[in-house]
Amino acid sequence: MNQPVEPMDGGLYAARQKIYPRDIDGRFQRLRTIAAWVLLGIFYVIPWIPWGQRQAVLFDLPARKFHIFALTLWPQDFYFLTWLLVIAALSLFFFTALAGRVFCGFACPQTVWTETFLWMERLVEGSRSQQMKLAKAPWTASKVLRKGGKQLLWITFALWTGFTFVGYFTPIAELAGKVAGFSTGPWETFWVLFYGGATYVNAGFMREQVCKYMCPYARFQSAMFDSDTLVITYDDRRGEPRGARKKGTDPKTKGLGDCVDCTMCVQVCPTGIDIRKGLQYECIACAACIDACDEVMDKVGYPKGLIRYDTQNGIDGKPKHVLRPRTIVYATLLVGLTIGFVYTLTHRNFVGVDVLRDRNALYRERPDGLIENVYNVKILNKDGDAHEFRVTATGLPGLAIEYAGPTVWVGSGDVQGVPVRIRVPRKELAGGADIEVTIEASDRPDLKASGKARFIAPTD
Ligand code: SF4
Ligand code: SF4
16 A cells, blocks of 8 residues: 655655555546547657648747648747637646646646556566566566566656647658668757656656656646636545454444445555545546445445545535536636637738838938838738738828839748838828828739838928
8 A cells, every 4th residue: 555654753854655556447547548548649640740841730840830730830920829828728728627627637748648657667577466576676686677667668658748749849751761870969958858858757656756746737727716616536434443354344333434444445555645634636547546446345245436526515415516606617718718719720821021110310301392201011921831021101192102113023831021111202191190101912913911100201
């Protein structure tokens, strides 16, 4: 059984005792396995999906283009990332208020990768009791072989994870060729080893300590809990007083509750806690203890659900509320932000224009009576294709424009500066006025953007 560890004599900190979670089968474990397969599948497969001439998801840092299937984002679009992070944070708040730490138990990368490493450990070293026996056994050839085999599996999987991670930033097929030929660049090598090393250490060794000591979410999640939040809980009114009994005994005749004190719920817990002591911040809501206890209840012939998903109100026999002010506020914000995000993303402009005044001269008075201002018009083309752009200006009567036209070629993802001269008859203005400069792709009238600038003229 996983025991709480006390500090050694005179020490301030308790040494970590390795946890050997018992393997368990049950409805929630099956759900977690499906979630792990889906999430790992998404992570490892996505970089290999082709999309035209490139891979479907590629964060091309040197070209400053971020491809996500048909979508290409530029550094100027980075506010979408901020927006997405706000949506992700709100989703976390919403689901935490509704269902507690469901993300931690089923979808957190730390949980998913730890589960995978545990699976490999069981594959090589056997069940929980076999692993514990092996840990205490002297170093024989068989032990070296088993421990070495496990490390080999872990390191291979961790390096594959590091390789896949880098494959999101550099074309993965090329990277695979470089890895096979031992010719990766210094940064690629560094990131494969760094990310692979982090996976190996976090999922192989640190495991529950990441959740207990490093994850900030574990610390503040209780602030989002209320009496109607779904948590994994032990029904102590039904379970206590706990105690062993013979099969078929009516617990009431012995003055006992339904808990047979088999400690199975503790043995399966990946963080080594005893849920019977109440809700603890170490609990990642993986529901393994529910599966374990349900199995025990089945065996002794008691109803399932001694440990179950429930709310504090449910346990106390009070009415439960799914809809309450905080869930309504989170849901409303979430829906509003998501609709806004999708609309803005699908209606964003693929071209942009910046109109900068020439700093060398405010204006020039020409012998033909025209006042001339010079601007540097920067055309940004965020479309996937190159385009020819026309430049026009409006805002003053008699305005004329001159630039190296009639069109300016701008490559995909490029910014092209164009010197533009704008002339206005002197009699039309005194002091100055605002003008608007517009750029428009000659082959795609929908690719259009405008920018304002000040036209300066003499005051008299
Ligand atoms: S107490 Fe239960 S739900 Fe919480 S981490 Fe342990 S096994 Fe998972
Ligand atoms: S698994 Fe159920 S019966 Fe066994 S100790 Fe835990 S709560 Fe009690």
